[in-house]
Amino acid sequence: MATTVRPRRSVLYMPGSNARALEKGRSLPADGLILDLEDAVAPDAKATARDTIATALAAGGYGGRELVVRVNGLNTPWGYDDLRMAAASGADAVLLPKVESADAVRQAEAVLRAAGAPAKQTIWCMMETPLGILNAKEIAGASPAVGALVLGTSDLAKDLHAAHTAQRLPMITSLGLCLLAARAYGLAVLDGVHLDLNDDEGFAASCRQGRELGFDGKTLIHPKTIAACNAAFAPDAEEIAQAHRIIAAHAEAAASGKGVVLVDGKLVETLHVENARRLVTLAEAIAAL
Ligand SMILES: CC(C)(COP(=O)(O)OP(=O)(O)OC[C@H]1O[C@@H](n2cnc3c(N)ncnc32)[C@H](O)[C@@H]1OP(=O)(O)O)[C@@H](O)C(=O)NCCC(=O)NCCSC(=O)C[C@H](O)C(=O)O
Numbered sequence: 001m002a003t004t005v006r007p008r009r010s011v012l013y014m015p016g017s018n019a020r021a022l023e024k025g026r027s028l029p030a031d032g033l034i035l036d037l038e039d040a041v042a043p044d045a046k047a048t049a050r051d052t053i054a055t056a057l058a059a060g061g062y063g064g065r066e067l068v069v070r071v072n073g074l075n076t077p078w079g080y081d082d083l084r085m086a087a088a089s090g091a092d093a094v095l096l097p098k099v100e101s102a103d104a105v106r107q108a109e110a111v112l113r114a115a116g117a118p119a120k121q122t123i124w125c126m127m128e129t130p131l132g133i134l135n136a137k138e139i140a141g142a143s144p145a146v147g148a149l150v151l152g153t154s155d156l157a158k159d160l161h162a163a164h165t166a167q168r169l170p171m172i173t174s175l176g177l178c179l180l181a182a183r184a185y186g187l188a189v190l191d192g193v194h195l196d197l198n199d200d201e202g203f204a205a206s207c208r209q210g211r212e213l214g215f216d217g218k219t220l221i222h223p224k225t226i227a228a229c230n231a232a233f234a235p236d237a238e239e240i241a242q243a244h245r246i247i248a249a250h251a252e253a254a255a256s257g258k259g260v261v262l263v264d265g266k267l268v269e270t271l272h273v274e275n276a277r278r279l280v281t282l283a284e285a286i287a288a289l
């Protein structure tokens with residue numbers, strides 16, 4: 001199954017009610033920006049924030065950053081208007097909050113398409129309730145329009161009555177189920193936010209853990225965390241060099257009729273070459289940003 005190679009190392013939430021943040025997003029080194037209408041925006045500010053986001057996206061200037069609008073749910077007074085604005089906004093994707101079923105995805109998709117959303121606009125799903133996590137597979141496969149699963153570990157911890165711990169053990173089952181569902185359907189998958197902005201060490205550890213688990217990147221709440229996140233989710237120079245060694249050694253072995261070869265003492269088969277190619281492609285995409 002094809003896996004995305006678009007870099008999504010760092011994806012920053014920006015409250016739609018904060019015009020300064022939306023302006024700042026044009027120059028921040030995040031791979032993606034989530035222009036938020038949901039939890040970061042107070043009820044009284046929702047309608048104004050919707051207009052602010054529409055105006056900011058129409059003005060452009062965001063370069064190659066992937067632009068995502070997080071809407072309110074269709075069970076709220078704002079959901080339909082949010083989806084209609086997002087459909088016409090030029091955003092690359094629309095992020096649905098608290099998704100719990102394939103039907104919820106299809107209902108939102110119908111509203112988007114009726115409002116003229118372009119076919120290339122994808123749907124991202126917040127995975128942040130116990131029922132949503134249990135239905136991760138049906139949500140991931142709900143429609144070809146689904147492009148990514150995004151972990152909402154704050155809402156999830158609340159609903160699970162779980163603690164935010166350094167090792168994130170209370171989250172591991174949910175993270176794993178979402179990763180399985182995303183990879184099974186060839187989707188991108190992004191880790192949740194780290195809430196403590198004074199905890200650089202804990203943030204770095206959660207990035208490392210997220211990458212080791214297989215996440216494409218992490219969602220963020222503050223610009224000061226972007227650089228560390230980008231570094232954590234990018235292959236480093238040694239990984240890239242090793243990937244090239246694997247590709248070259250396997251090609252040489254194949255030319256002499258062998259299917260396997262040792263590189264740095266480790267067995268290399270076709271599957272390792274596929275992984276090495278994915279890594280090199282990602283590194284090239286990052287370098288091209
Ligand atoms: C957390 C904040 C409220 C802190 O804001 P502030 O006090 O303004 O921070 P600073 O003074 O340190 O800001 C320095 C400059 O950076 C800009 N800034 C800050 N945050 C952002 C941002 N997110 N995007 C863009 N720019 C930002 C400030 O404007 C300052 O700029 P300058 O004027 O040039 O000095 C704030 O960071 C914030 O609001 N963060 C986002 C919060 C948010 O979106 N929360 C909702 C998403 S998280 C979530 O819901 C996850 C999920 O659903 C779940 O359940 O887990």
Ligand SMILES: [Mg+2]
Pocket residue numbers: 039128152154155
């Ligand atoms: Mg949430």
